[in-house]
Amino acid sequence: MADENTDDTAEKQAPRGNENTHFKTMMEKHVPFGKNNFIEIARKKYVAADGEREFISISRGYFLRDNSKRFKNSITIPDDEEVIDFISQAIKEMMSDKE
Numbered sequence: 285m286a287d288e289n290t291d292d293t294a295e296k297q298a299p300r301g302n303e304n305t306h307f308k309t310m311m312e313k314h315v316p317f318g319k320n321n322f323i324e325i326a327r328k329k330y331v332a333a334d335g336e337r338e339f340i341s342i343s344r345g346y347f348l349r350d351n352s353k354r355f356k357n358s359i360t361i362p363d364d365e366e367v368i369d370f371i372s373q374a375i376k377e378m379m380s381d382k383e
Contacts (some may be wrong), residue, residue: 305332314353321346323355338363 312326324343329336339362345355361367 305330307331310338316347324353324355340368 294338308329308331310327310329314322315323316322322345324332324345326341326343327338328341339350340362341358341360343355343358345353345357348354361371
């Protein structure tokens with residue numbers, strides 16, 4: 285059900301016209317749900333004059349008629365093992381506690 289795209293890396297310029305800042309997608313996975321929606325988890329890299337930082341992006345979106353993706357909402361999670369462990373453990377606990 286989940287789809288993985290690790291071969292293609294995409295690089296995009298940051299919004300607001302800062303030509304020295306770029307975001308590079310290192311890896312992405314998505315899972316479709318509902319009629320036309322998806323959740324995507326991606327490892328990305330922020331590249332700027334002041335250095336590079338990796339982070340995790342979780343996005344929700346939908347597919348257009350041509351099967352391209354349109355993103356609606358996103359959250360950025362720092363590349364911090366303690367934070368990532370907390371989020372994944374909390375989700376697992378919430379799923380096991382549902383009635």
